Amino acid sequence: MASITLDKVGKIYAGGTRAVGDVSIDIADGEFIVLVGPSGCGKSTLLRMVAGLEAISEGTVRIGNRVVNDIEPADRDIAMVFQNYALYPHMSVRQNLAYGLKNRRTPRAEIERRVAQAAAILQIGPFLDRKPRALSGGQRQRVAMGRAIVREPAAFLFDEPLSNLDAKLRVTMRLEIKELQRRLRTTSIYVTHDQLEAMTLADRLVVLNAGRIEQIGTPLEVYRKPASTFVAGFIGSPAMNLISSRAVPHLPAAAQAGTIGIRPEDLSVAPDGPLEMEVLAVEELGAQRLVHGQTGGERLTVAMPSDAPLSDTLRLTYRPGSLHLFHPETGRRID
Amino acid sequence: MKRTLFRNQWLPWLLLAPQLAITFVFFLWPAAQAVRQSFLRQDAFGINTSFVGLANFRALWNSPEYLNSLQVTAVFAVLVTVLSMGLSLLLAVALDRMIRSASLYTTLLVWPYAVAPAVAGILWWFIFNPTIGIMPYVLEGIGYDWNHISSKSDALILVVIASAWKQISYNFLFFVAGLQSIPASLREAAAIDGAGPVRRFFDITLPLLSPTTFFLLVVNIVYAMFDTFAVIDATTEGGPAQATNILVYKVYFDGFVGQNLGSSAAQSVILMGIVIALTAIQFRYVEKKVAY
Ligand SMILES: Nc1ncnc2c1ncn2[C@@H]1O[C@H](COP(=O)(O)OP(=O)(O)OP(=O)(O)O)[C@@H](O)[C@H]1O
Numbered sequence A: 001m002a003s004i005t006l007d008k009v010g011k012i013y014a015g016g017t018r019a020v021g022d023v024s025i026d027i028a029d030g031e032f033i034v035l036v037g038p039s040g041c042g043k044s045t046l047l048r049m050v051a052g053l054e055a056i057s058e059g060t061v062r063i064g065n066r067v068v069n070d071i072e073p074a075d076r077d078i079a080m081v082f083q084n085y086a087l088y089p090h091m092s093v094r095q096n097l098a099y100g101l102k103n104r105r106t107p108r109a110e111i112e113r114r115v116a117q118a119a120a121i122l123q124i125g126p127f128l129d130r131k132p133r134a135l136s137g138g139q140r141q142r143v144a145m146g147r148a149i150v151r152e153p154a155a156f157l158f159d160e161p162l163s164n165l166d167a168k169l170r171v172t173m174r175l176e177i178k179e180l181q182r183r184l185r186t187t188s189i190y191v192t193h194d195q196l197e198a199m200t201l202a203d204r205l206v207v208l209n210a211g212r213i214e215q216i217g218t219p220l221e222v223y224r225k226p227a228s229t230f231v232a233g234f235i236g237s238p239a240m241n242l243i244s245s246r247a248v249p250h251l252p253a254a255a256q257a258g259t260i261g262i263r264p265e266d267l268s269v270a271p272d273g274p275l276e277m278e279v280l281a282v283e284e285l286g287a288q289r290l291v292h293g294q295t296g297g298e299r300l301t302v303a304m305p306s307d308a309p310l311s312d313t314l315r316l317t318y319r320p321g322s323l324h325l326f327h328p329e330t331g332r333r334i335d
Numbered sequence B: 001m002k003r004t005l006f007r008n009q010w011l012p013w014l015l016l017a018p019q020l021a022i023t024f025v026f027f028l029w030p031a032a033q034a035v036r037q038s039f040l041r042q043d044a045f046g047i048n049t050s051f052v053g054l055a056n057f058r059a060l061w062n063s064p065e066y067l068n069s070l071q072v073t074a075v076f077a078v079l080v081t082v083l084s085m086g087l088s089l090l091l092a093v094a095l096d097r098m099i100r101s102a103s104l105y106t107t108l109l110v111w112p113y114a115v116a117p118a119v120a121g122i123l124w125w126f127i128f129n130p131t132i133g134i135m136p137y138v139l140e141g142i143g144y145d146w147n148h149i150s151s152k153s154d155a156l157i158l159v160v161i162a163s164a165w166k167q168i169s170y171n172f173l174f175f176v177a178g179l180q181s182i183p184a185s186l187r188e189a190a191a192i193d194g195a196g197p198v199r200r201f202f203d204i205t206l207p208l209l210s211p212t213t214f215f216l217l218v219v220n221i222v223y224a225m226f227d228t229f230a231v232i233d234a235t236t237e238g239g240p241a242q243a244t245n246i247l248v249y250k251v252y253f254d255g256f257v258g259q260n261l262g263s264s265a266a267q268s269v270i271l272m273g274i275v276i277a278l279t280a281i282q283f284r285y286v287e288k289k290v291a292y
């Protein structure tokens, strides 16, 4: 158990590419932090610097009270779950779980106890003597988690551990990871590009864009008050409508903001509403219906109940106080 | 996979004909001849030929020279295989570590393989030549009197090095490919699991490389036993005192120089048997036993 502190961490790869810059995060003991952002934004790089698999070019990383910049991965007291699981294919599940403990000269009885315990928690007992290739994707995923928890490390690092699973299993495993972390109270850093996964798992979200932090906050803070147009467009599904204020000059906030954000679920049909939308396409999701269209030349999406009336043009209104205003040049939030 | 269907029954055979003809003329026919010859004996002038059954084989079994050659071949094959595979693995691991600037290094290491074996042999003969070579000079500097023309062990060392050297780049390529196919995350996981570089090599890399290693083991043994003829011919010619007279060289020597065709044929039949056995082992085990 430990806190993790990143102080102005940066990474420049050998070729001169800057992957990460000026990242500072204070992670409390037992906290579940999710790093989220589009592909190539530097999430893995950041996580691998914490793990010790990538040299830290700038700044310092602390685990507990110790600066770990020059400490080998093995001595950082962390465990990592890889995207491809990285199970040792020539070892049985039991040997996979025990390998890290054996290398640390843990007594035999203690290894057996911990392996049995992890197997019970993750329900992989029946597979202990199988090789990884004889397991399904979900079972491999559990073994990879098991290998992390037997070590009883100060922190878990996850690099997109669910992205190789099918959609349904991903939802189940997501819940399991959350419950497991609640139970063990181990500080965790979790990398994903899936905003839904990020929202559901995180105590706090760190939204990254092009190697820099856009916003840190609880999932609801980030959802309710996105700090920039980037975050606004990235978090939430369907994505927030981002409309140039020139397209809707009659809205009250249009004068000061460059971009106005309205979540699709904050819009609704009203005969005397201020916005008029020309309907272009309709998506039926079952409980909900997404109506895509345009207003003043800008794309707009509305989420409405599936029994709401439809016509070629709709007049819309927004929930009071639901407009997000962003600065015309910086794209940062204006409050 | 795309399958082509031939309407015409003859076309496929026609297309295969050149390959089949070559296989027949240069492989099957001589092999059959060798088997036939091994049961015959010719007199000194090559006029009378008589059927002698297994006498040629029995004679070999009782010939100290042949038994010596068997032993030399075994020692030679083991040394060549261990040396060339060991060195290539070492180089491949080094390359794997600095893989980003790989292209130049790989190309450099491939060229010995392209050099014809005879040229390689002559090259080594020059380098190690007791009077004009550079190595004896260097060795003399450190107090070793090199002479592969009179010293049995020096001669063996020479042919082992020359033969192993030629095989290094071939092994190297396979080892590099093998290492490349091991995901980096496995070694990273092991590093996090507390295994140092040496530990990682023996616990992770080597076991995962075992299919490649086994394949190369068989290929290298076959190479050392059969493909080193030119190296031996260009350097030691089997001497001194039979010290480097491996089976395949003895076949040639007894047959073409000694004109003892019956014995030579019997020897090649035995060699064929060994190749067939090694190939069978290769096919049987390479997928089953070694795969993890
Ligand atoms: N070894 C490397 N050498 C040079 N550049 C690299 C290296 N690894 C990653 N990069 C670059 O650094 C940037 C961040 O990469 P990183 O793998 O951290 O992205 P990511 O956020 O994990 O993306 P993804 O969601 O696709 O996994 C990318 O632009 C990538 O091209």
Ligand SMILES: [Mg+2]
Residues within 6 Å of the ligand: A043, A044, A045
């Ligand atoms: Mg990544």
